Amino acid sequence: MTEQEKFLFDLWGYVVIENVLSADEVTSANVATDHHQITNRPAGLAQNSSALKAESGRGEFQLNPLTFEHPYCQPFRHMLVHPKVISILNEILGVGFRLDHGPGLIQMEKGTEGHWLHGGMTFDPSQYHHFSHGRMSCGLCVAAWQLTDVQPGDGGFACIPGSHKSNYRPPQPVVSLENDLGCVHQVVAPAGSVIIFNEALVHGTLPWTRTDKFRRSILFKYSPGFLSWGSPHTKCPITDPTPEESALYEPPRRTGRTAIGQA
Ligand SMILES: O=C(O)CCC(=O)C(=O)O
Numbered sequence: 001m002t003e004q005e006k007f008l009f010d011l012w013g014y015v016v017i018e019n020v021l022s023a024d025e026v027t028s029a030n031v032a033t034d035h036h037q038i039t040n041r042p043a044g045l046a047q048n049s050s051a052l053k054a055e056s057g058r059g060e061f062q063l064n065p066l067t068f069e070h071p072y073c074q075p076f077r078h079m080l081v082h083p084k085v086i087s088i089l090n091e092i093l094g095v096g097f098r099l100d101h102g103p104g105l106i107q108m109e110k111g112t113e114g115h116w117l118h119g120g121m122t123f124d125p126s127q128y129h130h131f132s133h134g135r136m137s138c139g140l141c142v143a144a145w146q147l148t149d150v151q152p153g154d155g156g157f158a159c160i161p162g163s164h165k166s167n168y169r170p171p172q173p174v175v176s177l178e179n180d181l182g183c184v185h186q187v188v189a190p191a192g193s194v195i196i197f198n199e200a201l202v203h204g205t206l207p208w209t210r211t212d213k214f215r216r217s218i219l220f221k222y223s224p225g226f227l228s229w230g231s232p233h234t235k236c237p238i239t240d241p242t243p244e245e246s247a248l249y250e251p252p253r254r255t256g257r258t259a260i261g262q263a
Helices: 003-012 025-035 072-080 083-092 243-248
Strands: 013-019 038-040 059-061 098-108 115-118 131-132 135-138 141-146 156-159 192-200 203-206 217-221
Touching: 003 013, 003 083, 003 135, 025 072, 025 217, 072 098, 072 243, 083 135, 083 141, 083 192, 156 217, 192 203
Parallel strands: none
Antiparallel strands: 013 192, 038 059, 059 098, 098 217, 115 203, 131 135, 141 192, 141 217, 156 203
């Protein structure tokens, strides 16, 4: 993790890292996505917000993409243990971090609703940002890979930068986006980039209503090795896992987890 990435992630609670995937890798991930069933969930994530409502719910994979048949699992397995992401997670979650849940696809076509802002509202021992002894320590964090371009005004991922460290709950009109007080930021990111964000950040999704292009983001959620936000995995779902992939599925525990990405 570079000094600039540390600075921005600590300051904002997220950082966008561009050009992590090549154009060919983005294409392979989109081809693999096109070959598998995507189902639209019923609309409802916008709750009763007039600012977030739209006709349809977002599209999601029916199967875990890490278990797709070869070669279609490969782009997602590459993302799971990408060296750039591993180096960042070793810094912010600590050595021995684990895959908590995911990967999950978010696909939005024109007319897809947004998602009420969430995260960071109260003390939550599973989602946090702490700084001591010269380094960050975080709870649940996300690597959100961008398979399509997101431009200013398109919608999609949005957050209140810095809110992972804020002390007051955002007012209700802010989390519903009905009056965002100018503090909500739509995150712009080209295809091939990865957004690393802390789940303690107040974040959500703006509706996708302004562009005919679609949005595809695939989210991997990681926790420190001792912590499980979701139900711990019973086993690695990949039938032919590498040692690095297996390590990410070890049970949560304070010590003794296999470290990955260490020289
Ligand atoms: O990328 C998005 O649209 C939002 C994702 C989100 O809210 C989450 O992962 O908790």
